Structure formats: C-alpha cells, structure tokens
Amino acid sequence: xxxxxxxxTQAHTSEYPEPITFSQGTIxxxxxxxxxxxGWDDWYFCELAGQDGGWVPVQVLAFIxxxxxxxxxxxxxxxxxxxVGEALIGGRTLNGWVWCENPRTAESGWVPxxxxxxxxx
Numbered sequence: 001x002x003x004x005x006x007x008x009t010q011a012h013t014s015e016y017p018e019p020i021t022f023s024q025g026t027i028x029x030x031x032x033x034x035x036x037x038x039g040w041d042d043w044y045f046c047e048l049a050g051q052d053g054g055w056v057p058v059q060v061l062a063f064i065x066x067x068x069x070x071x072x073x074x075x076x077x078x079x080x081x082x083x084v085g086e087a088l089i090g091g092r093t094l095n096g097w098v099w100c101e102n103p104r105t106a107e108s109g110w111v112p113x114x115x116x117x118x119x120x121x
Contacts, residue, residue, distance in 0.1 A: 006100065008086045010115040014079035020046060020054030021076040030061070030069050038114065040096040044069075057094040080109030087119065 022028065026048065034043040034055060042058040046069070054077035061069040080100050082088065088100040093113060100116075101108040 004090045005119040006088045006090045006116040007119040008082040009117050012082045012115050018052050019077035020051050022071050024073050026071040028069050042095045078109040080111050
C-alpha cells in the first residue's frame with residue numbers, strides 16, 4: 001500500500017468513542033447518506049445489532065436493497081484523535097478521509113483529509 005507523510009493542520013477529536021466495526025460479509029442496516037458542507041460524499045450511517053451505528057464509505061458496501069448492504073471487506077469507523085502539528089503516516093483515502101497512523105503513539109484511525117497537509121517524504 002502506498003503511504004504518505006502528513007502534518008495535522010487542525011485538531012480532530014472523534015465524536016464516536018465506540019466505532020462500528022465489522023467483518024467482510026456482515027449484513028448491515030443502511031440509513032441516511034451523509035449530507036454536510038464538508039464535501040464528505042458517499043458515507044452512509046449503518047447499524048449492526050449489538051453496536052452503536054457509524055459512518056461507512058460506499059466502497060465497503062454491496063447494497064442488497066435501499067436499506068440493507070453486505071460488507072465487502074473488514075472495516076472499522078475508528079477515528080484518530082490528532083493535535084495540530086502531529087506527524088502522521090496516511091494510507092487509504094476514501095471520500096475526504098485518510099486512514100492514518102501516529103508513529104509516536106502507534107494509534108490509527110480515520111482523519112479528515114482537510115485537517116492534513118502533505119509533509120512530503
């Protein structure tokens with residue numbers, strides 16, 4: 001996987017302390033499509049028995065009908081809390097978010113791309 005070095009230009013704190021997490025093949029109840037000013041297109045609020053709901057990118061979903069989907073891969077909606085100036089290593093980018101690792105803490109999760117700038121190699 002290609003990685004990029006990023007520097008956090010804005011702080012980010014997750015609003016979801018218990019993120020939805022599931023395995024490939026899991027059947028999910030699909031709710032609203034995200035519609036906000038940030039431009040984070042193609043995220044759907046999904047629910048799973050025994051867990052809090054969470055936002056899932058369309059690339060992870062195979063729709064069975066308008067309200068049900070099957071997971072195409074393992075996924076977690078875990079967000080990474082970051083402070084301004086933190087150096088991060090980014091991997092997969094989906095719909096305005098980047099899966100990042102903080103090498104200082106070894107924690108990982110999703111961070112809004114708008115909160116990061118490319119720090120080069």
